[in-house]
Amino acid sequence: MPKLYTGAEIVFKCLEEQKVNHIFGYPGGAVLPIYDELKNHTSIKHILVRHEQGAGHAAEGYARSSGKPGVVLVTSGPGATNVVTALTDAYMDSIPLVCISGQVPTHLIGTDAFQECDTTGITRPCTKHNWLVKDIKDLQKVMYEAFEVATTGRPGPVLVDIPKDIQFAKTKYVSLKREKKIEIKNKNRFNQKDIDQLIELMNKASKPIFYTGGGVINSGPKASELLRELVALTGFPITSTLQGLGSYPGDENQFLGMLGMHGTFEANNAMHDCDLLINIGARFDDRITGKIDEFSPKSKKVHIDIDPSSINKIIKVDLAIVGDVTDVIKSATKTLKRKNLNLEKSNKQKISKWWQQIQKWRTKQSLNFINSDKIIKPQHAVQRLYELTKNQDTFITTEVGQHQMWAAQHYKFNKPNRWMTSGGLGTMGYGLPAAIGVQVANPNKLVVDVAGEASILMTMQEISTAIQYNLPIKIFILNNQYMGMVRQWQELLHEKNYSESYSEALPDFVKLAEAYGCVGIRAENPGELDEKIEEMISVDKPVIFDCLVDQAENCFPMIPSGKPHNQMLLGPKDQEENKITGKGKALV
Amino acid sequence: MPKSKSAYSTPTKVSKLETHIIVVWVANEASVLSRVVGLFSGRGYNIESLAVAEVDQKNNLSRITIVTTGTPEVIEQIVLQLKKLVPVHKVGNFKRDDKNVIFKEMALFKVVGNSIKINKALNACKNYNPVILDQTKKSAVIQITALRREIDKMAKNLKSHGLISVSRTGAVAMTRGAEIFN
Numbered sequence: 001m002p003k004l005y006t007g008a009e010i011v012f013k014c015l016e017e018q019k020v021n022h023i024f025g026y027p028g029g030a031v032l033p034i035y036d037e038l039k040n041h042t043s044i045k046h047i048l049v050r051h052e053q054g055a056g057h058a059a060e061g062y063a064r065s066s067g068k069p070g071v072v073l074v075t076s077g078p079g080a081t082n083v084v085t086a087l088t089d090a091y092m093d094s095i096p097l098v099c100i101s102g103q104v105p106t107h108l109i110g111t112d113a114f115q116e117c118d119t120t121g122i123t124r125p126c127t128k129h130n131w132l133v134k135d136i137k138d139l140q141k142v143m144y145e146a147f148e149v150a151t152t153g154r155p156g157p158v159l160v161d162i163p164k165d166i167q168f169a170k171t172k173y174v175s176l177k178r179e180k181k182i183e184i185k186n187k188n189r190f191n192q193k194d195i196d197q198l199i200e201l202m203n204k205a206s207k208p209i210f211y212t213g214g215g216v217i218n219s220g221p222k223a224s225e226l227l228r229e230l231v232a233l234t235g236f237p238i239t240s241t242l243q244g245l246g247s248y249p250g251d252e253n254q255f256l257g258m259l260g261m262h263g264t265f266e267a268n269n270a271m272h273d274c275d276l277l278i279n280i281g282a283r284f285d286d287r288i289t290g291k292i293d294e295f296s297p298k299s300k301k302v303h304i305d306i307d308p309s310s311i312n313k314i315i316k317v318d319l320a321i322v323g324d325v326t327d328v329i330k331s332a333t334k335t336l337k338r339k340n341l342n343l344e345k346s347n348k349q350k351i352s353k354w355w356q357q358i359q360k361w362r363t364k365q366s367l368n369f370i371n372s373d374k375i376i377k378p379q380h381a382v383q384r385l386y387e388l389t390k391n392q393d394t395f396i397t398t399e400v401g402q403h404q405m406w407a408a409q410h411y412k413f414n415k416p417n418r419w420m421t422s423g424g425l426g427t428m429g430y431g432l433p434a435a436i437g438v439q440v441a442n443p444n445k446l447v448v449d450v451a452g453e454a455s456i457l458m459t460m461q462e463i464s465t466a467i468q469y470n471l472p473i474k475i476f477i478l479n480n481q482y483m484g485m486v487r488q489w490q491e492l493l494h495e496k497n498y499s500e501s502y503s504e505a506l507p508d509f510v511k512l513a514e515a516y517g518c519v520g521i522r523a524e525n526p527g528e529l530d531e532k533i534e535e536m537i538s539v540d541k542p543v544i545f546d547c548l549v550d551q552a553e554n555c556f557p558m559i560p561s562g563k564p565h566n567q568m569l570l571g572p573k574d575q576e577e578n579k580i581t582g583k584g585k586a587l588v
Numbered sequence: 589m590p591k592s593k594s595a596y597s598t599p600t601k602v603s604k605l606e607t608h609i610i611v612v613w614v615a616n617e618a619s620v621l622s623r624v625v626g627l628f629s630g631r632g633y634n635i636e637s638l639a640v641a642e643v644d645q646k647n648n649l650s651r652i653t654i655v656t657t658g659t660p661e662v663i664e665q666i667v668l669q670l671k672k673l674v675p676v677h678k679v680g681n682f683k684r685d686d687k688n689v690i691f692k693e694m695a696l697f698k699v700v701g702n703s704i705k706i707n708k709a710l711n712a713c714k715n716y717n718p719v720i721l722d723q724t725k726k727s728a729v730i731q732i733t734a735l736r737r738e739i740d741k742m743a744k745n746l747k748s749h750g751l752i753s754v755s756r757t758g759a760v761a762m763t764r765g766a767e768i769f770n
Contacts, residue, residue, distance in 0.1 A: 124619070124623060124626055128674070129673075129674040132618070149674060261595065292597050307672070311668075312661065312664060559595075561593060561595055562597035
């Protein structure tokens with residue numbers, strides 16, 4: 001008779017087969033058999049968080065920085081509901097997560113048992129797929145499918161709900177044969193004709209632009225390499241979404257910076273005036289497009305995406321290429337080379353005027369701000385952080401708000417998988433746990449969470465996790481005592497009625513750091529900033545860095561209230577000039 | 589128009605609404621209907637009628653027929669989003685006025701009254717394949733199969749003939765001719 005394994009053993013055997021090395025979780029009644037089995041599997045390390053949302057975000061940070069799926073283990077009821085925010089976040093930003101949740105025993109399901117909830121029902125809209133395992137014989141197949149669904153096509157989170165009696169029940173375990181693979185959805189659906197069409201459009205264009213997104217990152221590091229080659233080969237300008245930062249070097253001349261609501265003047269104007277827009281792995285998010293009706297009105301649009309439902313969802317496109325970004329760019333580059341079209345040279349004349357126009361927009365220097373020698377400007381703080389960390393391989397996570405946009409604008413990324421931020425869902429409290437996951441996946445690298453004082457308090461407890469596992473993450477708080485982005489919107493759109501956006505009774509972050517057992521550093525003026533940042537980097541412990549910044553600073557440039565790309569609101573300097581001509585007011 | 593305080597833009601051009609019949613072949617497993625219906629409610633799509641039953645026991649397949657109304661862009665999204673669901677095998681999409689597709693709904697009418705009244709009711713239904721499923725001295729249950737608007741009409745007309753209860757299904761669809769949908 002073959003050996004029988006318990007459900008808990010099968011869970012670990014599947015995780016081992018998937019080469020999982022780390023799981024992020026929190027124990028509880030309905031998941032205890034799995035936790036009991038943990039000790040027998042030394043290749044898998046469990047990271048104990050302080051709240052299940054933290055486990056989810058940590059797994060997201062792990063996945064984004066390593067390219068491997070993040071694994072989460074939680075108990076039934078509150079364990080599962082607490083992880084919902086992280087699952088939704090991963091769903092919006094297409095991050096592969098496999099969440100295993102305990103459930104009350106099958107005979108108690110539906111009886112309102114202790115810590116029971118309809119986990120698969122609650123998580124159905126925020127996962128790619130989920131399973132409730134009601135028969136031990138299904139467990140192995142479900143676990144295999146879970147990893148398959150999470151990591152193939154457009155990646156995303158999945159959840160496997162395992163009742164406690166199934167964790168105890170026994171069955172056979174056979175290593176799954178590879179040919180029994182389930183049908184993979186969303187494979188490449190493009191052909192050479194599509195690529196030829198793309199090349200023809202590129203050949204004809206006189207004002208082209210690449211608009212790249214998180215899909216390039218998700219497609220793997222190879223996609224970024226290929227993208228760089230394609231951009232060099234064509235000589236076209238390139239802009240990136242928030243999620244795509246790092247797929248193309250931020251300090252290259254062909255890079256126009258981020259686009260969208262807080263994107264650069266040149267990127268947004270180029271999007272508006274171009275005659276060929278090539279979207280690679282982005283999804284025309286509403287923070288990118290501005291007013292839909294006036295979005296890039298004069299351009300032919302190409303959309304390269306692995307998810308067919310992304311095509312024509314928001315913006316109607318002229319050419320859709322459904323496929324993995326790596327494969328599409330590879331074909332495009334190959335075809336370009338075969339046809340011997342060195343666009344950079346042959347098109348130089350044609351697109352040189354376009355570059356001149358872009359240079360004109362660049363002279364606006366839309367990311368500029370009025371610096372001060374008395375008070376730390378938040379943009380200045382991010383710039384200094386960049387200058388002092390750019391010589392090493394640094395990973396940046398963020399929370400959500402003004403600090404996030406300043407980090408995106410002023411920190412230049414040169415490699416993919418170095419930038420972890422919650423873009424789609426916009427989850428305050430994402431950055432600290434995500435930094436933990438990043439540090440777990442990249443033990444000897446510098447990991448900095450650029451944070452706001454309001455966001456950080458949402459998942460502050462996870463600093464305790466960082467200390468438990470000696471994860472020397474740096475929490476770089478741009479402390480302005482306001483929910484800055486909320487305050488900015490209230491200032492611009494709600495007649496400065498700062499309703500509930502000021503945080504009173506903030507903790508002393510330096511003392512808080514000490515209470516947790518890590519290091520607290522405070523910077524109060526520009527003169528001491530560099531020295532303090534260097535101190536932060538040199539400490540081999542978690543650090544909470546309390547950077548006191550200008551409370552009134554706003555994040556510019558900005559596309560205000562449902563306006564198109566070419567009607568940006570620029571910084572205070574420009575507003576001053578515009579006031580004289582009377583143009584500035586019309587923009588608000 | 590008052591000044592917008594929102595960054596969400598409202599489109600000024602909205603396409604015309606169309607009615608479509610969406611046919612979805614799914615693995616007949618727990619919660620599959622809720623995945624399909626949840627996709628509609630979650631994304632704000634509209635369901636006018638719904639019919640679902642297992643059609644292939646051996647392969648464990650169910651066929652869901654959904655009548656929906658939306659702009660052409662929304663209909664395209666519905667089809668693409670449905671195709672992304674893991675248990676969905678294939679999706680068919682037909683315009684309601686497609687001449688190559690047959691649509692039918694079934695209704696049960698309970699009519700109460702004397703035999704003259706019941707006969708009148710039966711006569712009124714004569715174009716819609718009426719079948720008497722149950723009859724007493726004072727009542728009858730009549731089954732008809734017809735298009736939705738025809739059933740709507742009958743449900744209204746039979747009121748004067750003693751109609752006291754109506755039960756009806758969602759639409760089911762089938763292509764004409766020898767071809768099947770792939």
